[in-house]
Amino acid sequence: MVQSPSFDHFPRAESIYRALLRIYPADYRREYAAPMAQLFRDLCRDTYCHHGRVGLARLWGRVLADTVITAVVEHIHTLEKGAYMMSKQHQFLILFLSGLPLGLGIILLLINPKFMLHLLTPNAAQPVGWLITAAAIGLAAAAYVIQRKILLSTPLDTSAGVMQSIPLRSRLYLVGTIAFLVFPAILLVLLGPAFITVLLSGVLR
Amino acid sequence: MDQITPDLDQILPLTPAVFHILLALADQERHGYGIMQEVATMTRNQIQMGPGTLYGTIKRMVAARFITESDERPDPDMDDERRRYYRLTDWGQQVLAAETQRLSTLVQVAQAKKALDVMGAS
Numbered sequence: 235m236v237q238s239p240s241f242d243h244f245p246r247a248e249s250i251y252r253a254l255l256r257i258y259p260a261d262y263r264r265e266y267a268a269p270m271a272q273l274f275r276d277l278c279r280d281t282y283c284h285h286g287r288v289g290l291a292r293l294w295g296r297v298l299a300d301t302v303i304t305a306v307v308e309h310i311h312t313l314e315k316g317a318y319m320m321s322k323q324h325q326f327l328i329l330f331l332s333g334l335p336l337g338l339g340i341i342l343l344l345i346n347p348k349f350m351l352h353l354l355t356p357n358a359a360q361p362v363g364w365l366i367t368a369a370a371i372g373l374a375a376a377a378y379v380i381q382r383k384i385l386l387s388t389p390l391d392t393s394a395g396v397m398q399s400i401p402l403r404s405r406l407y408l409v410g411t412i413a414f415l416v417f418p419a420i421l422l423v424l425l426g427p428a429f430i431t432v433l434l435s436g437v438l439r
Numbered sequence: 440m441d442q443i444t445p446d447l448d449q450i451l452p453l454t455p456a457v458f459h460i461l462l463a464l465a466d467q468e469r470h471g472y473g474i475m476q477e478v479a480t481m482t483r484n485q486i487q488m489g490p491g492t493l494y495g496t497i498k499r500m501v502a503a504r505f506i507t508e509s510d511e512r513p514d515p516d517m518d519d520e521r522r523r524y525y526r527l528t529d530w531g532q533q534v535l536a537a538e539t540q541r542l543s544t545l546v547q548v549a550q551a552k553k554a555l556d557v558m559g560a561s
Contacts, residue, residue: 258491262498265498266494266497266498269470269471269494269522269523270471270490270491270494272471272472272522273471273472273475273490273493273494274490276472277472277475277490296487296489297489297490297491299489300488300489300490300491300492301489301490301491303491304489304491304492304495305491307495308495
Protein backbone atom coordinates (compact mmCIF):
# COMPACT_ATOMS: atom_id res chain seq x y z
CA MET A 235 0.00 0.00 0.00
CA VAL A 236 1.35 3.39 -1.00
CA GLN A 237 1.41 6.26 1.49
CA SER A 238 -1.85 8.21 1.55
CA PRO A 239 -1.28 11.65 0.01
CA SER A 240 -3.04 14.86 1.01
CA PHE A 241 -5.53 16.71 -1.15
CA ASP A 242 -2.76 19.06 -2.27
CA HIS A 243 -0.62 16.21 -3.50
CA PHE A 244 -1.52 16.59 -7.17
CA PRO A 245 -1.64 20.31 -7.92
CA ARG A 246 0.15 19.95 -11.26
CA ALA A 247 -2.02 17.04 -12.40
CA GLU A 248 -5.15 18.98 -11.50
CA SER A 249 -3.98 22.15 -13.25
CA ILE A 250 -3.16 20.13 -16.39
CA TYR A 251 -6.59 18.52 -16.23
CA ARG A 252 -8.27 21.91 -15.73
CA ALA A 253 -6.44 23.17 -18.83
CA LEU A 254 -7.58 20.07 -20.71
CA LEU A 255 -11.20 20.85 -19.83
CA ARG A 256 -10.99 23.91 -22.08
CA ILE A 257 -11.69 21.67 -25.07
CA TYR A 258 -15.30 21.27 -23.87
CA PRO A 259 -17.99 23.74 -25.02
CA ALA A 260 -18.14 26.88 -22.88
CA ASP A 261 -21.62 26.27 -21.44
CA TYR A 262 -20.69 22.72 -20.48
CA ARG A 263 -17.51 23.98 -18.83
CA ARG A 264 -19.37 26.58 -16.82
CA GLU A 265 -21.67 23.91 -15.43
CA TYR A 266 -19.38 20.93 -14.93
CA ALA A 267 -15.69 21.95 -14.98
CA ALA A 268 -15.49 22.41 -11.20
CA PRO A 269 -17.09 19.07 -10.22
CA MET A 270 -15.11 17.26 -12.93
CA ALA A 271 -11.85 18.72 -11.61
CA GLN A 272 -12.82 17.71 -8.08
CA LEU A 273 -13.70 14.21 -9.24
CA PHE A 274 -10.34 13.97 -11.03
CA ARG A 275 -8.57 15.00 -7.83
CA ASP A 276 -10.44 12.31 -5.88
CA LEU A 277 -9.56 9.77 -8.55
CA CYS A 278 -5.87 10.73 -8.45
CA ARG A 279 -5.78 10.46 -4.66
CA ASP A 280 -7.42 7.04 -4.52
CA THR A 281 -5.55 5.64 -7.51
CA TYR A 282 -2.22 6.74 -6.03
CA CYS A 283 -3.15 5.21 -2.67
CA HIS A 284 -4.00 1.83 -4.17
CA HIS A 285 -1.85 1.54 -7.29
CA GLY A 286 0.96 4.10 -6.98
CA ARG A 287 2.54 5.95 -9.89
CA VAL A 288 1.85 3.17 -12.40
CA GLY A 289 -1.83 3.43 -11.53
CA LEU A 290 -1.69 7.19 -12.02
CA ALA A 291 -0.12 6.74 -15.46
CA ARG A 292 -2.92 4.33 -16.42
CA LEU A 293 -5.49 6.75 -15.04
CA TRP A 294 -4.09 9.55 -17.21
CA GLY A 295 -4.39 7.36 -20.30
CA ARG A 296 -8.01 6.57 -19.50
CA VAL A 297 -8.90 10.15 -18.63
CA LEU A 298 -7.26 11.57 -21.77
CA ALA A 299 -9.20 9.22 -24.05
CA ASP A 300 -12.42 9.88 -22.11
CA THR A 301 -11.93 13.65 -22.27
CA VAL A 302 -11.24 13.80 -26.01
CA ILE A 303 -14.15 11.53 -26.94
CA THR A 304 -16.70 13.17 -24.65
CA ALA A 305 -15.57 16.68 -25.69
CA VAL A 306 -16.39 15.78 -29.30
CA VAL A 307 -19.76 14.41 -28.18
CA GLU A 308 -20.55 17.58 -26.21
CA HIS A 309 -19.62 19.80 -29.16
CA ILE A 310 -21.94 17.78 -31.39
CA HIS A 311 -24.74 18.09 -28.82
CA THR A 312 -24.16 21.83 -28.60
CA LEU A 313 -24.28 22.13 -32.37
CA GLU A 314 -27.49 20.07 -32.43
CA LYS A 315 -29.04 22.50 -29.98
CA GLY A 316 -28.15 25.36 -32.32
CA ALA A 317 -26.36 26.95 -29.40
CA TYR A 318 -23.49 28.37 -31.43
CA MET A 319 -24.39 31.75 -32.86
CA MET A 320 -22.24 34.24 -34.68
CA SER A 321 -22.32 37.93 -33.88
CA LYS A 322 -23.29 40.31 -36.71
CA GLN A 323 -19.70 41.47 -36.97
CA HIS A 324 -18.53 37.90 -37.49
CA GLN A 325 -21.31 37.22 -39.98
CA PHE A 326 -20.15 40.17 -42.08
CA LEU A 327 -16.57 38.91 -41.89
CA ILE A 328 -17.59 35.46 -43.10
CA LEU A 329 -19.75 37.00 -45.83
CA PHE A 330 -16.79 39.12 -46.92
CA LEU A 331 -14.48 36.09 -47.00
CA SER A 332 -17.09 34.18 -49.00
CA GLY A 333 -17.75 37.07 -51.36
CA LEU A 334 -14.09 37.78 -52.06
CA PRO A 335 -13.42 34.85 -54.40
CA LEU A 336 -16.80 35.36 -56.03
CA GLY A 337 -15.88 38.98 -56.70
CA LEU A 338 -12.53 37.85 -58.09
CA GLY A 339 -14.28 35.51 -60.48
CA ILE A 340 -16.67 38.20 -61.73
CA ILE A 341 -13.85 40.69 -62.29
CA LEU A 342 -11.89 37.99 -64.08
CA LEU A 343 -14.80 37.28 -66.39
CA LEU A 344 -15.14 40.96 -67.18
CA ILE A 345 -11.40 41.41 -67.88
CA ASN A 346 -10.74 38.42 -70.09
CA PRO A 347 -13.22 35.51 -70.21
CA LYS A 348 -11.27 33.46 -72.78
CA PHE A 349 -8.01 33.72 -70.91
CA MET A 350 -9.69 32.74 -67.65
CA LEU A 351 -11.15 29.59 -69.21
CA HIS A 352 -7.72 28.81 -70.67
CA LEU A 353 -6.13 29.15 -67.24
CA LEU A 354 -8.66 26.82 -65.67
CA THR A 355 -7.72 23.98 -68.04
CA PRO A 356 -5.16 21.42 -66.83
CA ASN A 357 -2.42 22.43 -69.28
CA ALA A 358 -2.14 25.76 -67.55
CA ALA A 359 -0.58 24.17 -64.48
CA GLN A 360 2.76 25.95 -64.37
CA PRO A 361 5.05 26.03 -61.31
CA VAL A 362 3.91 29.52 -60.38
CA GLY A 363 0.29 28.40 -60.70
CA TRP A 364 0.90 25.46 -58.37
CA LEU A 365 2.54 27.71 -55.79
CA ILE A 366 -0.36 30.12 -55.92
CA THR A 367 -2.82 27.23 -55.65
CA ALA A 368 -0.97 25.97 -52.58
CA ALA A 369 -1.17 29.45 -51.08
CA ALA A 370 -4.89 29.57 -51.86
CA ILE A 371 -5.43 26.22 -50.14
CA GLY A 372 -3.51 27.56 -47.15
CA LEU A 373 -5.74 30.63 -47.07
CA ALA A 374 -8.87 28.50 -47.28
CA ALA A 375 -7.59 26.35 -44.40
CA ALA A 376 -6.82 29.48 -42.39
CA ALA A 377 -10.34 30.79 -43.12
CA TYR A 378 -11.71 27.47 -41.87
CA VAL A 379 -9.70 27.65 -38.65
CA ILE A 380 -10.74 31.27 -38.07
CA GLN A 381 -14.37 30.41 -38.69
CA ARG A 382 -14.24 27.50 -36.24
CA LYS A 383 -12.64 29.79 -33.68
CA ILE A 384 -15.43 32.30 -34.15
CA LEU A 385 -18.08 29.61 -33.89
CA LEU A 386 -16.64 28.07 -30.78
CA SER A 387 -15.94 31.27 -28.93
CA THR A 388 -19.41 32.80 -29.03
CA PRO A 389 -21.89 30.33 -27.60
CA LEU A 390 -25.25 31.44 -26.30
CA ASP A 391 -25.83 31.15 -22.60
CA THR A 392 -27.75 27.89 -22.50
CA SER A 393 -27.15 27.07 -18.86
CA ALA A 394 -30.71 28.06 -17.95
CA GLY A 395 -32.39 25.89 -20.57
CA VAL A 396 -32.56 22.14 -20.85
CA MET A 397 -31.90 20.48 -24.16
CA GLN A 398 -34.29 22.58 -26.21
CA SER A 399 -33.49 20.82 -29.44
CA ILE A 400 -34.36 22.70 -32.61
CA PRO A 401 -33.44 20.16 -35.28
CA LEU A 402 -34.48 22.14 -38.39
CA ARG A 403 -32.77 25.32 -37.25
CA SER A 404 -29.59 23.53 -36.23
CA ARG A 405 -29.49 21.56 -39.49
CA LEU A 406 -29.91 24.73 -41.52
CA TYR A 407 -27.18 26.31 -39.44
CA LEU A 408 -24.83 23.38 -40.08
CA VAL A 409 -25.56 23.45 -43.82
CA GLY A 410 -24.93 27.19 -43.85
CA THR A 411 -21.66 26.76 -42.00
CA ILE A 412 -20.44 24.07 -44.38
CA ALA A 413 -21.47 26.18 -47.37
CA PHE A 414 -19.57 29.12 -45.98
CA LEU A 415 -16.48 26.94 -45.68
CA VAL A 416 -16.62 24.86 -48.86
CA PHE A 417 -17.88 27.45 -51.31
CA PRO A 418 -15.13 30.06 -50.82
CA ALA A 419 -12.50 27.34 -50.59
CA ILE A 420 -13.46 25.95 -54.01
CA LEU A 421 -13.68 29.39 -55.55
CA LEU A 422 -10.39 30.46 -54.03
CA VAL A 423 -8.59 27.40 -55.35
CA LEU A 424 -10.11 27.71 -58.84
CA LEU A 425 -10.21 31.43 -59.37
CA GLY A 426 -7.48 32.86 -57.16
CA PRO A 427 -4.52 31.53 -59.19
CA ALA A 428 -6.25 32.45 -62.42
CA PHE A 429 -6.86 35.99 -61.25
CA ILE A 430 -3.28 36.49 -60.13
CA THR A 431 -1.94 34.99 -63.35
CA VAL A 432 -4.10 37.36 -65.36
CA LEU A 433 -2.75 40.25 -63.35
CA LEU A 434 0.83 39.01 -63.82
CA SER A 435 0.34 38.52 -67.54
CA GLY A 436 -0.99 42.05 -67.77
CA VAL A 437 2.04 43.38 -65.92
CA LEU A 438 4.57 41.36 -67.88
CA ARG A 439 3.02 42.03 -71.26
CA MET B 440 -43.69 23.57 -14.74
CA ASP B 441 -45.72 21.32 -16.98
CA GLN B 442 -43.63 19.09 -19.17
CA ILE B 443 -44.82 16.33 -21.41
CA THR B 444 -43.60 13.00 -20.07
CA PRO B 445 -42.39 10.85 -22.94
CA ASP B 446 -43.59 7.29 -23.38
CA LEU B 447 -41.40 4.69 -21.64
CA ASP B 448 -41.24 2.69 -24.87
CA GLN B 449 -39.55 5.63 -26.55
CA ILE B 450 -36.87 5.80 -23.86
CA LEU B 451 -36.00 2.11 -23.46
CA PRO B 452 -33.57 0.48 -23.79
CA LEU B 453 -31.29 2.74 -21.78
CA THR B 454 -27.60 3.07 -22.50
CA PRO B 455 -25.40 1.15 -20.03
CA ALA B 456 -24.07 4.40 -18.53
CA VAL B 457 -27.58 5.75 -17.83
CA PHE B 458 -28.79 2.45 -16.38
CA HIS B 459 -25.79 2.10 -14.07
CA ILE B 460 -26.11 5.66 -12.80
CA LEU B 461 -29.82 5.16 -12.11
CA LEU B 462 -28.98 1.95 -10.28
CA ALA B 463 -26.24 3.65 -8.26
CA LEU B 464 -28.73 6.27 -7.10
CA ALA B 465 -31.53 3.79 -6.39
CA ASP B 466 -30.78 3.44 -2.68
CA GLN B 467 -29.32 6.83 -1.77
CA GLU B 468 -28.18 10.23 -2.97
CA ARG B 469 -24.59 10.38 -4.16
CA HIS B 470 -22.11 12.87 -5.53
CA GLY B 471 -20.21 12.33 -8.79
CA TYR B 472 -17.32 10.39 -7.32
CA GLY B 473 -19.72 8.38 -5.16
CA ILE B 474 -21.67 7.37 -8.27
CA MET B 475 -18.44 6.38 -10.03
CA GLN B 476 -17.32 4.24 -7.08
CA GLU B 477 -20.74 2.60 -6.71
CA VAL B 478 -20.86 1.72 -10.43
CA ALA B 479 -17.35 0.22 -10.20
CA THR B 480 -18.38 -1.80 -7.11
CA MET B 481 -21.67 -2.99 -8.66
CA THR B 482 -19.92 -4.17 -11.80
CA ARG B 483 -16.81 -5.56 -10.08
CA ASN B 484 -14.70 -2.88 -11.76
CA GLN B 485 -15.86 -3.96 -15.22
CA ILE B 486 -17.29 -0.50 -15.84
CA GLN B 487 -15.08 2.43 -14.86
CA MET B 488 -16.53 5.66 -16.14
CA GLY B 489 -14.28 8.62 -16.78
CA PRO B 490 -15.19 12.12 -15.54
CA GLY B 491 -16.33 13.18 -19.03
CA THR B 492 -18.58 10.18 -19.53
CA LEU B 493 -20.04 10.53 -16.03
CA TYR B 494 -20.87 14.23 -16.17
CA GLY B 495 -21.94 14.12 -19.83
CA THR B 496 -24.43 11.40 -18.93
CA ILE B 497 -25.51 13.22 -15.76
CA LYS B 498 -26.14 16.36 -17.82
CA ARG B 499 -28.47 14.49 -20.19
CA MET B 500 -30.17 12.65 -17.33
CA VAL B 501 -30.87 15.94 -15.53
CA ALA B 502 -32.27 17.35 -18.79
CA ALA B 503 -34.44 14.24 -19.20
CA ARG B 504 -35.55 14.63 -15.53
CA PHE B 505 -34.34 11.15 -14.55
CA ILE B 506 -32.28 12.66 -11.76
CA THR B 507 -32.06 16.00 -10.05
CA GLU B 508 -29.51 17.87 -8.04
CA SER B 509 -30.17 17.49 -4.34
CA ASP B 510 -30.13 20.43 -1.95
CA GLU B 511 -29.47 18.31 1.09
CA ARG B 512 -26.19 16.76 2.19
CA PRO B 513 -26.34 13.30 3.75
CA ASP B 514 -23.67 14.35 6.25
CA PRO B 515 -22.79 18.05 5.93
CA ASP B 516 -20.11 17.93 8.64
CA MET B 517 -18.20 15.16 6.95
CA ASP B 518 -18.38 16.39 3.39
CA ASP B 519 -17.17 19.17 1.16
CA GLU B 520 -20.11 21.54 0.69
CA ARG B 521 -19.05 22.24 -2.92
CA ARG B 522 -19.89 18.69 -3.91
CA ARG B 523 -23.08 18.26 -5.87
CA TYR B 524 -25.35 15.44 -4.85
CA TYR B 525 -27.83 13.81 -7.19
CA ARG B 526 -30.97 11.82 -6.49
CA LEU B 527 -33.55 9.93 -8.54
CA THR B 528 -36.77 11.69 -9.46
CA ASP B 529 -40.10 9.81 -9.46
CA TRP B 530 -39.82 9.64 -13.23
CA GLY B 531 -36.28 8.29 -12.93
CA GLN B 532 -37.51 5.55 -10.58
CA GLN B 533 -40.19 4.58 -13.08
CA VAL B 534 -37.64 4.44 -15.88
CA LEU B 535 -35.27 2.35 -13.76
CA ALA B 536 -38.07 -0.06 -12.85
CA ALA B 537 -39.15 -0.40 -16.48
CA GLU B 538 -35.60 -1.05 -17.69
CA THR B 539 -35.00 -3.57 -14.90
CA GLN B 540 -38.21 -5.34 -15.87
CA ARG B 541 -37.14 -5.39 -19.51
CA LEU B 542 -33.76 -6.87 -18.64
CA SER B 543 -35.38 -9.38 -16.27
CA THR B 544 -37.66 -10.57 -19.06
CA LEU B 545 -34.64 -10.94 -21.33
CA VAL B 546 -32.85 -13.03 -18.70
CA GLN B 547 -35.92 -15.28 -18.40
CA VAL B 548 -35.91 -15.75 -22.16
CA ALA B 549 -32.20 -16.54 -22.07
CA GLN B 550 -32.77 -19.10 -19.29
CA ALA B 551 -35.63 -20.69 -21.22
CA LYS B 552 -33.29 -21.05 -24.17
CA LYS B 553 -30.70 -22.62 -21.85
CA ALA B 554 -28.18 -19.89 -22.68
CA LEU B 555 -26.44 -20.40 -19.34
CA ASP B 556 -25.94 -24.14 -19.75
CA VAL B 557 -22.54 -23.62 -21.37
CA MET B 558 -21.27 -21.98 -18.19
CA GLY B 559 -22.65 -24.79 -16.03
CA ALA B 560 -20.94 -27.43 -18.19
CA SER B 561 -17.48 -25.82 -18.04
